[in-house]
Amino acid sequence: MSDTSELLKIQDLYACIGEISILKGINLEIKPGEIHAIMGRNGSGKTTTANIIMGHPDYEVEKGIVELNGKDLLEMETWERAREGVFLSFQYPQSVPGLQVGNFLRKSVAAILGEEAAKGKEFRNKLKESMKELDIPSSFLGRYVNDGFSGGEKKRFEILQLMLMKPKLAILDETDSGLDIDGIRTVAKGINAAIRGTDSGALIITHYSRILEHVKPDKIHVLISGKIVKTGGPELALELEEKGYDWLEEDSEN
Amino acid sequence: MVDDDAREAVGDYKAGWHDPENSTIRFDAGLSEKVVRDISELKNEPEWMTDIRVKAFKHFDERPMPTWGNMSMLEEIDFESICYYLRSSKATENDWEDVPEDIRNTFDRLGIPDAEQKWLSGVTAQYESEAVYHSIREDLEKQGVIFLDMDSGLREHEELVKKWFCSVVPYSDNKFSALNTAVWSGGSFIYVPKGVHVELPVQAYFRINAKNMGQFERTLIIADEGSSIHYVEGCTAPTYSTDSLHSAVVELIALPGAHIRYSTVQNWSANVYNLVTKRGVAHEKAKIEWVDGNIGSKLTMKYPSVILKGEGSHAEVISVAYSGAGQHQDAGAKIHHLASNTTSKILSKSISKDGGRGSYRGQVTVSKKAENCKLNVVCDALILDENSRSDTYPTMEVANPTARCEHEASVSKVSDNQLFYLMSRGHSEEEALALIVNGFFEPFTRELPMEYAVELNKLMALEMEGSIG
Numbered sequence: 001m002s003d004t005s006e007l008l009k010i011q012d013l014y015a016c017i018g019e020i021s022i023l024k025g026i027n028l029e030i031k032p033g034e035i036h037a038i039m040g041r042n043g044s045g046k047t048t049t050a051n052i053i054m055g056h057p058d059y060e061v062e063k064g065i066v067e068l069n070g071k072d073l074l075e076m077e078t079w080e081r082a083r084e085g086v087f088l089s090f091q092y093p094q095s096v097p098g099l100q101v102g103n104f105l106r107k108s109v110a111a112i113l114g115e116e117a118a119k120g121k122e123f124r125n126k127l128k129e130s131m132k133e134l135d136i137p138s139s140f141l142g143r144y145v146n147d148g149f150s151g152g153e154k155k156r157f158e159i160l161q162l163m164l165m166k167p168k169l170a171i172l173d174e175t176d177s178g179l180d181i182d183g184i185r186t187v188a189k190g191i192n193a194a195i196r197g198t199d200s201g202a203l204i205i206t207h208y209s210r211i212l213e214h215v216k217p218d219k220i221h222v223l224i225s226g227k228i229v230k231t232g233g234p235e236l237a238l239e240l241e242e243k244g245y246d247w248l249e250e251d252s253e254n
Numbered sequence: 255m256v257d258d259d260a261r262e263a264v265g266d267y268k269a270g271w272h273d274p275e276n277s278t279i280r281f282d283a284g285l286s287e288k289v290v291r292d293i294s295e296l297k298n299e300p301e302w303m304t305d306i307r308v309k310a311f312k313h314f315d316e317r318p319m320p321t322w323g324n325m326s327m328l329e330e331i332d333f334e335s336i337c338y339y340l341r342s343s344k345a346t347e348n349d350w351e352d353v354p355e356d357i358r359n360t361f362d363r364l365g366i367p368d369a370e371q372k373w374l375s376g377v378t379a380q381y382e383s384e385a386v387y388h389s390i391r392e393d394l395e396k397q398g399v400i401f402l403d404m405d406s407g408l409r410e411h412e413e414l415v416k417k418w419f420c421s422v423v424p425y426s427d428n429k430f431s432a433l434n435t436a437v438w439s440g441g442s443f444i445y446v447p448k449g450v451h452v453e454l455p456v457q458a459y460f461r462i463n464a465k466n467m468g469q470f471e472r473t474l475i476i477a478d479e480g481s482s483i484h485y486v487e488g489c490t491a492p493t494y495s496t497d498s499l500h501s502a503v504v505e506l507i508a509l510p511g512a513h514i515r516y517s518t519v520q521n522w523s524a525n526v527y528n529l530v531t532k533r534g535v536a537h538e539k540a541k542i543e544w545v546d547g548n549i550g551s552k553l554t555m556k557y558p559s560v561i562l563k564g565e566g567s568h569a570e571v572i573s574v575a576y577s578g579a580g581q582h583q584d585a586g587a588k589i590h591h592l593a594s595n596t597t598s599k600i601l602s603k604s605i606s607k608d609g610g611r612g613s614y615r616g617q618v619t620v621s622k623k624a625e626n627c628k629l630n631v632v633c634d635a636l637i638l639d640e641n642s643r644s645d646t647y648p649t650m651e652v653a654n655p656t657a658r659c660e661h662e663a664s665v666s667k668v669s670d671n672q673l674f675y676l677m678s679r680g681h682s683e684e685e686a687l688a689l690i691v692n693g694f695f696e697p698f699t700r701e702l703p704m705e706y707a708v709e710l711n712k713l714m715a716l717e718m719e720g721s722i723g
């Protein structure tokens with residue numbers, strides 16, 4: 001039986017790609033309204049964790065549980081997870097030449113929230129407002145999805161989608177990397193507005209404490225070689241920034 | 255209604271139903287000089303036309319099959335089993351209500367009368383060998399625009415037809431242009447007077463309904479000085495287990511400063527051979543554009559071409575081809591720069607899937623005395639699975655060193671990460687693939703009238719269904 005008071009529950013998760021094992025027993029629980037962060041050095045398995053929650057076909061889950069509100073995500077196709085309320089802001093958003101942004105947003109909101117949500121004035125207003133908040137010029141509606149976008153534009157566009165799709169669980173994979181200072185503030189504002197005081201939750205993957213100063217996560221987890229080796233409050237981010245990861249690595253060896 | 259085996263073979267083809275055949279005249283299958291003369295006599299044609307037909311037939315008879323394209327598929331064509339003339343309706347009507355009911359139903363199902371009311375200057379509908387419906391907006395008629403089916407064109411404007419017929423595509427051009435010239439029936443005849451701009455597109459719709467049918471329409475468009483016109487054609491046929499042959503010839507003449515755009519969305523069922531010769535001549539500062547979409551058919555061999563005869567003329571060929579199971583789209587473009595300061599652009603996009611084969615065959619030439627020409631060729635192929643194939647056969651023959659030539663080619667596959675990104679936005683794998691595919695075709699669809707663009711996107715989404723293994 002699952003404990004449904006958890007929004008996201010990851011238990012004893014092991015995953016590999018081909019012969020290489022990447023996640024070696026992840027445990028993580030996020031309650032409704034909470035924002036968690038994952039930090040950890042390059043190659044430690046952060047993106048892998050995000051991809052597995054979303055259902056990327058390249059990874060094989062060897063063992064473990066991933067549930068959203070008590071529902072087994074691992075049983076679902078990627079688009080079913082999206083319709084269930086999982087959203088991933090990609091570290092490297094993909095471009096789709098020829099697919100217009102406006103068209104893509106309408107189709108995606110329709111797929112996730114239903115046809116009605118993507119129609120009429122209300123949707124158009126929400127779209128306009130959100131684009132304004134994120135400083136995305138309206139000319140982007142006629143451009144092709146992520147095609148020729150700058151690094152920061154791609155990240156803003158991910159957050160625009162987040163704002164329109166109103167997910168239950170938002171995973172942000174290094175959304176702050178490549179954003180300018182104003183961008184980080186705007187994005188943090190967007191996340192707070194979307195999560196705080198609601199029964200949604202967020203998992204923020206980052207290398208920097210700056211975004212966390214604005215978001216004030218409930219918990220920070222440190223991932224090393226596919227395992228969470230330490231969990232703490234917001235103060236952990238500063239400590240990591242100061243000391244790096246070596247002192248934790250020794251812990252994880254034992 | 256539809257032959258089950260055939261349907262299975264070609265998959266889900268929306269226009270694949272057929273109506274009972276109620277022909278008023280049907281020639282016996284097979285081709286001979288007598289058949290050619292009979293067609294001409296039945297149409298009460300002037301002698302010079304009968305003579306061209308007979309000469310063309312003789313040439314067809316002697317001419318070997320082409321040695322490019324898909325020779326093994328070409329060898330399968332059984333010219334003796336094809337019916338070369340079939341008439342289902344006595345006269346060409348210009349009131350929709352007067353078209354025989356069964357034929358009207360066919361076109362109603364395809365949405366033709368709706369389209370006419372909404373966004374066309376004129377429309378012609380051809381069923382088997384003859385045009386069954388024809389109309390043109392009154393205001394255009396008053397300005398002297400002629401838009402007729404080709405048979406009426408010959409009757410009512412014999413001098414014009416005589417002057418231009420076979421002037422761009424001689425019957426001896428290739429085996430299939432000879433065949434068309436011998437047995438042609440239907441097609442469109444258009445003349446746009448000097449300086450007249452036809453704002454909305456005119457449309458022709460071609461439908462083969464009977465089994466083992468040959469459709470050989472002939473189209474001639476003359477745009478006089480400084481005029482412009484956009485012509486759109488669509489094609490469908492029912493799904494049968496035996497093959498049909500569609501072999502058209504289209505000739506365009508853009509006189510100085512004129513602009514002709516010719517758009518096609520060909521969605522023949524996968525048992526139709528589509529062997530078409532399309533060519534235009536552009537005089538001084540004239541512009542010819544071919545916008546050519548090949549989605550259906552078993553084998554298509556079609557290379558829309560432009561002869562840039564006048565100084566400062568421009569040619570564009572934008573084409574897309576989709577090849578699914580059992581299909582081969584051998585398409586491309588030919589452009590000949592004969593005069594100075596002429597420019598051309600070729601954009602070819604092809605998708606192959608489920609073992610389908612797409613080939614780009616292109617030829618661009620610049621003659622010795624043509625100075626400062628500019629040529630741009632881009633071919634992109636998207637291959638959706640391991641069994642499918644894409645080839646390009648580009649040739650450039652540049653005899654004048656002042657020409658500036660650009661050529662780009664790319665072959666790509668849909669990446670898992672691209673699919674994953676779209677699926678994470680709530681789209682099933684098939685929907686995601688359709689979004690990518692329609693995006694790939696977008697440079698083409700944006701050139702089409704709205705209704706055609708929507709229809710094409712729907713068609714491609716349908717093709718992507720059931721494609722994920």
Ligand SMILES: Nc1ncnc2c1ncn2[C@@H]1O[C@H](COP(=O)(O)OP(=O)(O)OP(=O)(O)O)[C@@H](O)[C@H]1O
Pocket residue numbers: 017020022040041042043044045046047048049058091
């Ligand atoms: N498709 C793949 N093939 C082989 N190895 C892979 C693949 N995907 C991930 N890996 C490996 O798995 C490990 C974890 O990668 P992951 O992308 O999850 O790291 P990360 O923590 O997100 O790093 P970064 O901070 O650099 O984004 C890395 O060593 C990476 O090389």
Ligand SMILES: [Mg+2]
Pocket residue numbers: 046047048091173
């Ligand atoms: Mg990463």
